[in-house]
Amino acid sequence: MMLSALDLARRIEDGSLTPAGALDLCAQTIGLREADLGAFTIYDIARARMFAERGTAALSASPLRGLAVGIKDVFDTVDFPTEYGSPIYRGHRPASDASAVAMVRRAGGVIPGKTVTTEFAFMQPARTRNPHNREHAPGGSSSGSAAAVGAGMLPIALGTQTGGSTVRPAAFCGVAGFKPSYKIVPTVGVKCFSWSLDTVGFFAAGIADVAFAATAITGRDLRVDRATPAAPRIALVRTSAWDEASPDMQAAIEGAARAAAAAGATVVDAELPPAVVEADAAHGVIGPYEAYRALAFEYDRHRDQLGATLREQLDLGASISADAYDSARRTATRARRAFATLMAADADVILTPSAAGAAPHGFKSTGTPTFNRLWTLLGAPCLNVPGLMDANGLPLGVQIVGRFGRDHAALEAAAFVEQAIARR
Numbered sequence: 518m519m520l521s522a523l524d525l526a527r528r529i530e531d532g533s534l535t536p537a538g539a540l541d542l543c544a545q546t547i548g549l550r551e552a553d554l555g556a557f558t559i560y561d562i563a564r565a566r567m568f569a570e571r572g573t574a575a576l577s578a579s580p581l582r583g584l585a586v587g588i589k590d591v592f593d594t595v596d597f598p599t600e601y602g603s604p605i606y607r608g609h610r611p612a613s614d615a616s617a618v619a620m621v622r623r624a625g626g627v628i629p630g631k632t633v634t635t636e637f638a639f640m641q642p643a644r645t646r647n648p649h650n651r652e653h654a655p656g657g658s659s660s661g662s663a664a665a666v667g668a669g670m671l672p673i674a675l676g677t678q679t680g681g682s683t684v685r686p687a688a689f690c691g692v693a694g695f696k697p698s699y700k701i702v703p704t705v706g707v708k709c710f711s712w713s714l715d716t717v718g719f720f721a722a723g724i725a726d727v728a729f730a731a732t733a734i735t736g737r738d739l740r741v742d743r744a745t746p747a748a749p750r751i752a753l754v755r756t757s758a759w760d761e762a763s764p765d766m767q768a769a770i771e772g773a774a775r776a777a778a779a780a781g782a783t784v785v786d787a788e789l790p791p792a793v794v795e796a797d798a799a800h801g802v803i804g805p806y807e808a809y810r811a812l813a814f815e816y817d818r819h820r821d822q823l824g825a826t827l828r829e830q831l832d833l834g835a836s837i838s839a840d841a842y843d844s845a846r847r848t849a850t851r852a853r854r855a856f857a858t859l860m861a862a863d864a865d866v867i868l869t870p871s872a873a874g875a876a877p878h879g880f881k882s883t884g885t886p887t888f889n890r891l892w893t894l895l896g897a898p899c900l901n902v903p904g905l906m907d908a909n910g911l912p913l914g915v916q917i918v919g920r921f922g923r924d925h926a927a928l929e930a931a932a933f934v935e936q937a938i939a940r941r
Contacts, residue, residue, distance in 0.1 A: 518693065519722040520546075522584055522672040523729045523742055529582040530576030534616030536576045537569040539672070540627060543585045546669045547629075549587045552650055555644045556665040558590045559597055560630025568629050570659050579625020580733035586626040587674035587722050589923045590634045597628075601708045602636040602643060602658075605819045615706025617675060617717050617734070624733045632661030635883060636711050637812060638677055640825040642880045648690055649911055650772030651875040656686030659718065663690040664755065666720045667912075671727040673730045676718040678899075679710050679804065681872070681889025687901035688871035688914025689720035689884065693727040693935075695719045695928070698921050699896030702735060711807040713846070714800070714893055723933040724902065729754025731928075739925050741932040748756070751777055751931035752787035754862035754918075758887045765907040770870055773905070773938055777868070780937035787867070790859055793891070796852030798888040802837055809834025842941055853921070856895050860920040866930040871914030875907040888916065898924040900931040 518543060527528040528534035544562045551557060569576060569583055581780070598608045602744060614622070621628065633645045635658035644765050645660040647653040648668035659676025659776060666674050667690030671672040676683045687694025691911050695718060703716035709715060711895030721727035723864035725742040732739045753774050759767070778784040791814065809831050823831070860867075870888040877884060890900045898921070901914040919927025 519667065519669045520672040521722045522726040523670055525550055525584055526582040526729065529577050535573055536627060537566055537573065539583065540566055540585050540629065542615070543629065543670055543672070546575065550648070550668045550670060550711050551666065553663055554645070554646045554648055556632055556661040556669055556670060556909070558600065558631045558633055558661070562629055566621040567625050576625045581621070581625040581628055581718070581730070583625055584672050585629050586621050587630060587632045587662055587665050587671045588618055588621070588628055589654060589674070589676045589706040590631040591638050591661050591677060592675060594618055594628070594631065597631050597662055599631070602634040602638070603815070605815055605822050607638045613706065617707065618705040620734050621675070632674055633664055634658050635660065635826050636827055637815070638679060638682060638710060638785070639827045639830060640883050641826040642686045644745060647876050648652035653911065654689065654880055654883060655877055656876065658682040658690035659720070660684050660883070662720050663687050663694065664721065665690055666690070666692045669674040670929070672721060672726065674720040675894035676720060677707060678716050678718045678889070678893055679714045680800070680893060683720070684889050684899050684914070684916055685884050685886065686873045687720055687878035688912065689941065691912030692901070693721050693903055693905050694901040695722050695731055696899040697726045697924050698898045701924065704769035706781070709811040711804045713807060716893065722936045724900065724928060727930045728829050728850050728932070736812055737924070739928055740933065741928050746929040746933040748783070749784045749933055750863070752785055752867050754787050754789060754867045754869045756789065756869060756888065761873050761887055764915055766874045769913045770868065770915055772941070773902070774868060776834070776941040777934050778934065778935040780940065782933065782937070785863070791854045792855035793852045793859070796848050797891045799845035799848040800894045802841055803849065803894070804854050805830050805834035806842040807834070820835040853895050856897070856922065865919070866927055867918040868934070869916050869918060871901045871916040875913055892918045896921050898927040902931050902935045902938070904935055926937070
C-alpha cells in the first residue's frame with residue numbers, strides 16, 4: 518500500500534503520529550520489498566530515525582512535518598555517496614548538498630537514502646524493478662524514486678526530467694509525478710545532462726500528495742486539498758504520435774476525457790499549431806548537443822566506462838553543429854510563444870498520454886519519451902495522473918500539461934481529473 522504524504526502529515530499535525538513513527542512505516546516496507554525491487558542505491562534507516570527522534574518537535578511543526586524524502590542519485594548529497602548511476606563516480610562524496618536537497622532539509626524532510634538513477638539520468642536501464650510486477654520495467658531515469666513511492670517505501674521522492682524521466686516512471690509505477698515549470702526549482706548541484714531541459718521533479722502517491730510536497734519544498738502555494746478543484750477547460754491532444762499509443766492507453770485517455778466531462782469540465786479536441794509540432798524534433802538536437810558538452814570530462818577521460826546507449830547519444834551530440842543547435846533553440850522559442858497563445862485562448866490544460874502504454878515487459882528499455890519530450894522542451898508543468906489500469910493490471914497514466922508558470926492551475930486540473938477517474 519502506498520503512503521499518502523498528506524495523510525501522514527495530518528496525523529503528525531494532530532499528534533497521532535510522530536516523524537519517527539512515519540519513518541518506521543517506510544522502514545517496514547523497505548525491509549519487505551527493497552531486496553526484490555532495488556529502488557535504493559543506499560539507505561540508512563538508523564541514522565534517519567535518530568535525526569527524526571532528536572528533532573521531533575521542530576520537525577512536526579515544519580512544512581514537511583518530518584516526512585521521509587528519497588533523493589535520486591543525480592543530486593549531490595553531503596551525507597550519502599553520489600554516484601550518478603556510473604562506475605566513474607563509485608564512492609564519490611560531494612562536499613555539499615544540491616540546492617533542492619538543502620531545500621528538503623530546510624522544509625523539515627528526513628532523508629533516509631538515495632534512489633536509483635539510470636546512468637547520468639539517460640536511457641540505459643538500471644536495476645530497479647516495477648513494484649506492480651517485477652517482471653516489468655519501472656521507467657527511467659527516475660526509476661528508483663518512482664518505484665519506492667509506488668511500493669510504499671517512501672511518501673515523497675525527488676527525481677528529474679530531461680525528456681520524460683518524471684512523468685513516464687510515475688505512469689509505469691502508478692504514482693503521481695509532477696514536473697514543474699522549467700526553473701521553478703534550482704538544479705544547482707544536480708548532475709547536468711542538458712542545461713536547457715533538466716528539471717527537478719516530485720513523486721508522491723496522489724496529486725494532492727505531490728502538491729503538498731512541492732508546496733513544502735518550494736515555498737510556493739501549490740496545494741490542492743483545501744477546496745474542491747474548479748472544473749477546468751481541457752484540450753484533448755492526441756499528437757501526431759497517437760498511433761504509437763497502445764489500445765489500452767488510447768482507451769484510457771478517451772475514458773479520462775469522458776469522466777472529466779461528466780464531472781463538469783469543458784473538454785474539446787485540439788490540434789497543436791505547426792510551430793509547436795515542429796519543435797518536437799528540436800528536443801533531439803538540443804539534448805545531445807548539450808549532453809556532449811555537459812559530460813565532456815566523462816566522455817573525454819572515461820569513455821570506456823560509459824554505457825553503449827549513452828556513448829551513442831554523446832557521439833551524436835559531437836556531430837551536431839553550433840548552427841544546428843542555435844536553429845533548434847530558435848524553433849523552441851517560437852514553439853513556446855505559440856503554445857502560450859494556444860493555451861491562453863483555448864484551454865487551461867492539455868490531456869494527453871503519459872507514455873505509449875503500460876510498463877514494458879523485461880528490462881531492455883526504460884520506455885520511450887515520445888509523449889513527454891515536447892512538453893519538457895516547452896518548459897510547461899506536466900503531471901502524471903494515476904488511477905487507471907490496463908487489461909493486465911498494470912498502471913496506465915494520463916498526462917496533464919499546463920501553461921508555463923501556471924503550476925497551481927495544472928495541479929488543480931490534475932486533481933479534478935484524478936477525482937473524476939476515481940468516481941467512474
